[in-house]
Amino acid sequence: MDTPAPALAGRGLHKRFEVKGAVDVVRALDDVSLEVPSGMLTALVGPDGAGKTTLLRLAAGLMRADEGSLTVLGIDVAKDPQAVQDRISYMPQRFGLYEDLSVQENLDLYADLHGVGKAERRERYARLMEMTDLGRFTSRPAGKLSGGMKQKLGLACTLVRSPALLLLDEPTVGVDPLSRRELWEIVQQLVDEEHLSVIVSTAYLDEAERCAQVFVLHGGKLIAQGPPAEIRDNARDLCFVTTPPKGMAPRTLQARLLDAPAAIIDAVPQGGEVRFIRRPDADGASVDALLGGAPAEPVPARLEDGFMVLLRAKQSSAKAAATPPSDTSPPADDADADEVVIQVKDLVRKFGDFTAVASTSFDVRRGEIFGLLGPNGAGKTTTFRMLCGLLPASSGFLQVAGVNLRTARAQARARIGYVSQKFALYGNLSVTENLQFFGGAYGLRGQRLHDRMQTVLQQFDLVGQENATSGQLPGGFKQRLAMATGLLHEPEILFLDEPTSGTDPLARREFWRRITALAAAGVTVIITTHFMEEAEYCDRIVIQDAGKLLAIGTPQQVRVQAGSAPDSRLSMEEAFIDIVTQARGNASAPAAGAPA
Known part of the structure; x- marks a missing residue:
């Protein structure tokens, strides 16, 4: 039995862009070589400007590399982009739904564009509606769907035909945890049941943890690749959690740790505690001093921990030293910290017969x-x-900075x-x-x-x-x-x-x-x-x-x-x-x- 061609294989890829007004040319991809196996879920991760979207757009045949070679499903993208596009589906960050059209009309439109026959549509639609739970909303305009439902409809439109490769560019941006979980269940089901090859770029490292392979990009270069466990290993035995001293907010202790880059690689509030990564060569006494004597308990490394170790290593020491933004705002005045600056009482907002906000009350100090x-x-x-103050309330009391928003x-x-x-x-x-x-x-x-x-x-x-x-x-x-x-x-x-x-x-x-x-x-x-x-x-x-x-x-x-x-x-x-x-x-x- 023949070994299937890699889902994607690139050698020496370069892509440069000129940005108006910028001093230097942007090197979106800089000598990137990688091979993505078929039949599995693969993640592209990296900071903003790392080259993730550029790589996906090259793979989709929407742009050409300046140098290097790229094959998708064994096809040379530069020579035959249409042959690639006939076999893949690509969902960009801002998927183009037609908001005045219903759910069903959007599906039909994309099926027409891809030449999907009537018999295939019936079978495909039934499966997609079952997976996305959109079957009850086929007559609803896309513009009236929630953000999570729009994302699921976007994915369904991408899958009106059965592709050999699915490219997803940050598919869960702007959706809540419930919708994010549902979207990933759909993607995982496609991989498990149809052996679909999926390449996804994501800003959520817990999503990348689900993938079989992870490729880490930074500044247009590939700096790491492998199963999630290999990326996690960069932070092995370096991760701890600690409870802030009494009266100290977790974010305050986190800020103190981040402001000590010589000893600490990363820190983040978590469950009322602070999770941190210490440098391998950090002096124990200096770390203890930062923690104010609070004990630190070792915890297993996560993919995000390994990712942060890699990224911090790429930062220059000058940049790291400049991180603390001590002068971000003017100094506080002598006002009472318990002063209430926002008061909300029985706030209601209706749009016709629909109640968007029902009798909500709280205050903010x-x-x-x-x-x-x-x-x-x-x-x-x-x-x-x-x-x-961008939208008037239907009823209730709302005061911000001492001013009644209903009148001023x-x-x-x-x-x-x-x-x-x-x-x-x-x-x-x-x-x-x-x-x-x-x-x-x-x-x-x-x-x-x-x-x-x-x-x-x-x-x-x-x-x-x-x-x-x-x-x-x-x-x-x-x-x-x-x-x-x-x-x-x-x-x-x-x-x-x-x-x-x-x-x-x-x-x-x-x-x-x-x-x-x-x-x-x-x-x-x-x-x-x-x-x-x-x-x-x-x-x-x-x-x-x-x-x-x-x-x-x-x-x-x-x-x-x-x-x-x-x-x-x-x-x-x-x-x-x-x-x-x-x-x-x-x-x-x-x-x-x-x-x-």
């Missing part, structure tokens, strides 16, 4: 990091937009900063031009605007990128620029709408180090996120679903509500899924069979 969590379509984005939204907005999920930057403007525009919108002029621009360029490591067109920047740079524009006017309250969606662990660490410094300086932070590990950075969180508040409290209080024993290490993702599924089960019990 100065310098607090407050998280809004929930599945796609839960009502958290509607709540968030009302808090920002413009006055409140002058005291808040906002970073949207899509980074509301002007893609055709340079970094400097974006800062000038947003600074002017916030009322900054002359020397004051100039000084603030210079400050945020330094704080967010944008020096050298001033003339680069923002639309062509890698995702991590766009995130930093969006943060810089939101903080130009030194707001009292910062609203962050899924700001780390699609970013890698390294970029998330740097982002949260800045947020920790902001909160320490008295800035109040309201954040929505689908990364449940990020809830661990929050002082308190709210979990919403179907417009209703399901849980509120510290991360530990929410874990206890989910059924966690005080001494257990239930992850926030597990707690989130438990709370939402329990609430949905209780809600559907009286009316079995009703649509979810």
Whole structure:
């Protein structure tokens, strides 16, 4: 029996791009050679700008390498891209659903485009609807689906024909943990039952842990490859957890550890503790001093730990030393830390007969990091937009920075900063031009605007990128620029709408180090996120679903509500899924069979 051709084989691949305004040419791929076996699930991981999307687009025949050779399923992509496209399916990051068309009409459209016959459609549709659980919603417009359902429909449209290779570019970006779990169950089912070859790029290292092979890219180069266990081995015997001293938030201890790169490779809050990776040559006394005498318990390495060891090794010592953003914000004033800066009482928002937010109440104190969590379509984005003054409430009381948002939204907005999920930057403007525009919108002029621009360029490591067109920047740079524009006017309250969606662990660490410094300086932070590990950075969180508040409290209080024993290490993702599924089960019990 003949050995099947590799799903993908590349030799000496180079791909360069010119970015308008940038000093250097971007080397998206720099002498990359790899071979991906067929019939298995393979992950591409790496920080923003590593070359993952470029490699997938080359494999899909959508662009050509400048140098090197690439075969997909034994076919030379450069010589016959159409032959490759006839045998693969490719789902890009922003999959093109037609939102005015129904679920069924979207499926039919993609079946028409791929020439799928009627008999094959009937069989394929039935299987796809069963796998995605979209069979009940075939007449619903795609634009009316939740984010998770849109992702599942996008995957179903990609699979209207049976491909030999499936390419997925960060398929779970922007979806909640429940939807993410469901999407991966579908992909795993395809691999197990149809022996489909799947190559997926992902920012979630727990997703890559599911794969048979992992390829780690950095700066356009392949720096590691192998089964997840081999990547994990980079952090073997270096991983520990510790409990912060009494009265210290886990994120504060994490910041202290990250600010000591000579001893610590990585640190992250986890289940009320702090998980960290010590350097092999770190002095034991210096680590003990950083921990304040708290004991450290060794734990097995995860794929993310091995990944972070690899990435930190690639960072220059100068860059590592510059990581602590001690001057991210103005110093806090003498205001009482218990001062309530946001008050929400019986907040309701209706769209016609549909209640998006139902009688929600909570408050937020100065310098607090407050998280809004929930599945796609839960009502958290509607709540968030009302808090920002972007959407009026139907009823209830809402006060932000001492201003009633129902009567003086413009006055409140002058005291808040906002970073949207899509980074509301002007893609055709340079970094400097974006800062000038947003600074002017916030009322900054002359020397004051100039000084603030210079400050945020330094704080967010944008020096050298001033003339680069923002639309062509890698995702991590766009995130930093969006943060810089939101903080130009030194707001009292910062609203962050899924700001780390699609970013890698390294970029998330740097982002949260800045947020920790902001909160320490008295800035109040309201954040929505689908990364449940990020809830661990929050002082308190709210979990919403179907417009209703399901849980509120510290991360530990929410874990206890989910059924966690005080001494257990239930992850926030597990707690989130438990709370939402329990609430949905209780809600559907009286009316079995009703649509979810």
